[in-house]
Amino acid sequence: MNNKKIEFLETYLSLYIGHQEVLEVAGPDSPYVILDVRNAPVQVKKEQIKSAKAIAAKDLSSSLDKLDKDKTYVVYDWTAGTTLGKQALLILLTNGFKAFELSCALEGWKGMNLPMEEIK
Amino acid sequence: MNNKKIEFLETYLSLYIGHQEVLEVAGPDSPYVILDVRNAPVQVKKEQIKSAKAIAAKDLSSSLDKLDKDKTYVVYDWTAGTTLGKQALLILLTNGFKAFELSCALEGWKGMNLPMEEIK
Amino acid sequence: MNNKKIEFLETYLSLYIGHQEVLEVAGPDSPYVILDVRNAPVQVKKEQIKSAKAIAAKDLSSSLDKLDKDKTYVVYDWTAGTTLGKQALLILLTNGFKAFELSCALEGWKGMNLPMEEIK
Numbered sequence: 001m002n003n004k005k006i007e008f009l010e011t012y013l014s015l016y017i018g019h020q021e022v023l024e025v026a027g028p029d030s031p032y033v034i035l036d037v038r039n040a041p042v043q044v045k046k047e048q049i050k051s052a053k054a055i056a057a058k059d060l061s062s063s064l065d066k067l068d069k070d071k072t073y074v075v076y077d078w079t080a081g082t083t084l085g086k087q088a089l090l091i092l093l094t095n096g097f098k099a100f101e102l103s104c105a106l107e108g109w110k111g112m113n114l115p116m117e118e119i120k
Numbered sequence: 121m122n123n124k125k126i127e128f129l130e131t132y133l134s135l136y137i138g139h140q141e142v143l144e145v146a147g148p149d150s151p152y153v154i155l156d157v158r159n160a161p162v163q164v165k166k167e168q169i170k171s172a173k174a175i176a177a178k179d180l181s182s183s184l185d186k187l188d189k190d191k192t193y194v195v196y197d198w199t200a201g202t203t204l205g206k207q208a209l210l211i212l213l214t215n216g217f218k219a220f221e222l223s224c225a226l227e228g229w230k231g232m233n234l235p236m237e238e239i240k
Numbered sequence: 241m242n243n244k245k246i247e248f249l250e251t252y253l254s255l256y257i258g259h260q261e262v263l264e265v266a267g268p269d270s271p272y273v274i275l276d277v278r279n280a281p282v283q284v285k286k287e288q289i290k291s292a293k294a295i296a297a298k299d300l301s302s303s304l305d306k307l308d309k310d311k312t313y314v315v316y317d318w319t320a321g322t323t324l325g326k327q328a329l330l331i332l333l334t335n336g337f338k339a340f341e342l343s344c345a346l347e348g349w350k351g352m353n354l355p356m357e358e359i360k
Contacts, residue, residue, distance in 0.1 A: 002333055008251045009330040011128045016323050080321030081200030083136050083223045090129040093122055103323045131248045201320030203256050203343045210249040213242055 015089060017074055017100035019114055026051070033071045034102070037088040038078060042119050049076065049106065050115035057088045064095055076102040076109070135209060137194055137220035139234055146171070153191045154222070157208040158198060162239050169196065169226065170235035177208045184215055196222040196229070255329060257314055257340035259354055266291070273311045274342070277328040278318060282359050289316065289346065290355035297328045304335055316342040316349070 022032050036048045037057040048054060055063050057077075067073065073092055077084040085101040092099035102109065110116065142152050156168045157177040168174060175183050177197070187193065193212055197204040205221040212219035222229065230236065262272050276288045277297040288294060295303050297317070307313065313332055317324040325341040332339035342349065350356065 004251050006333050009326050011124050081224055086129050093126050131244050206249050213246050
């Protein structure tokens with residue numbers, strides 16, 4: 001049973017990336033592109049993670065030509081409790097992109113007072 | 121490794137159903153029955169998802185004769201962070217019922233201002 | 241597909257332990273040791289679960305000699321939405337310790353008004 005648990009945890013954790021890893025290499029040459037996949041209009045979202053690219057999860061399958069296979073995408077939704085981030089992640093991985101879910105989602109990022117930006 | 125991640129995500133996501141899918145076919149002939157599995161007394165719960173059937177997760181194994189194998193059960197607990205919904209889901213699936221966990225749980229439903237009802 | 245779902249749920253749920261199980265046998269002879277793995281300084285944590293042992297997840301790999309293979313460790317982080325508890329759990333299990341993640345994390349424990357203690 002322990003082997004099953006270990007394998008489960010390894011796979012589960014391999015889906016995620018932490019904010020430190022993303023922030024350490026932030027900037028124009030970062031290998032990471034933060035992808036805001038929230039299915040909400042701008043007036044509801046109001047702000048996003050600094051320098052994020054916004055493609056709603058519902059539009060992701062039809063927007064893959066806007067993405068770059070040399071980059072690693074870090075998707076996030078409002079909170080860690082939703083399944084939207086994992087839906088987006090599945091679309092990206094099955095289409096051959098490198099991608100992770102942001103650990104703790106937007107909620108965790110804001111809770112740590114990490115850089116945000118207003119959107120219009 | 122990517123195949124493992126994809127398989128994991130597919131199985132994980134196959135456990136959940138979103139509120140849209142449930143609401144689109146709401147009504148007396150809906151194939152879905154929303155099942156409130158919170159282990160809390162009525163005075164704590166106060167309200168529930170409109171038209172939900174309430175069977176606490178702790179009573180579910182001994183209440184399976186009240187369920188209908190032609191229906192698909194959509195279980196929910198307070199939040200997505202608890203394991204109670206998954207405990208209920210496991211009981212239902214191992215007993216041959218069709219069932220999903222409601223994505224984002226009661227918290228997400230209320231956050232979207234979807235229909236609720238008072239309970240007494 | 242149902243077998244896959246059932247196996248997934250069984251493994252997922254096998255990672256967790258509920259507060260009741262821990263509290264029922266609380267005391268100096270308890271088989272359980274609650275392990276606070278939050279990566280935060282004392283002035284941020286301020287309080288912890290009563291009688292918890294604090295080892296930050298980031299220090300866990302280098303602190304395994306402080307743990308007892310006869311005990312069962314119950315790890316917790318702030319909320320159920322983080323991946324830190326699972327990171328700690330993976331370290332413990334791969335090193336041959338018996339361990340679970342506390343279902344609903346500190347958030348759930350406090351939400352139920354279960355015993356806490358100040359830390360200094």
